[in-house]
Amino acid sequence: MLSLQLKELENDGIITKKIYPVIPPKTEYQVSELGKSLEPVINEMEKWGISYNERNAK
Structure with a gap:
């Protein structure tokens, strides 16, 4: 799976x-x-992910 993702990133x-x-x-x-x-x-x-997690922390 990693090699496939690396290949796609290289192709892009x-x-x-x-x-x-x-x-x-x-x-x-x-x-x-x-x-x-x-x-x-x-x-x-x-930044968005951190903000999202802070707002939705239980």
């Missing part, structure tokens, strides 16, 4: 993937410039 240009030709295989992922542009949106979603 949100992350980049680098595969090293070593044994055992090594793969590194980085957030792309496009992915970094999502940071303000993600931060606002986090």
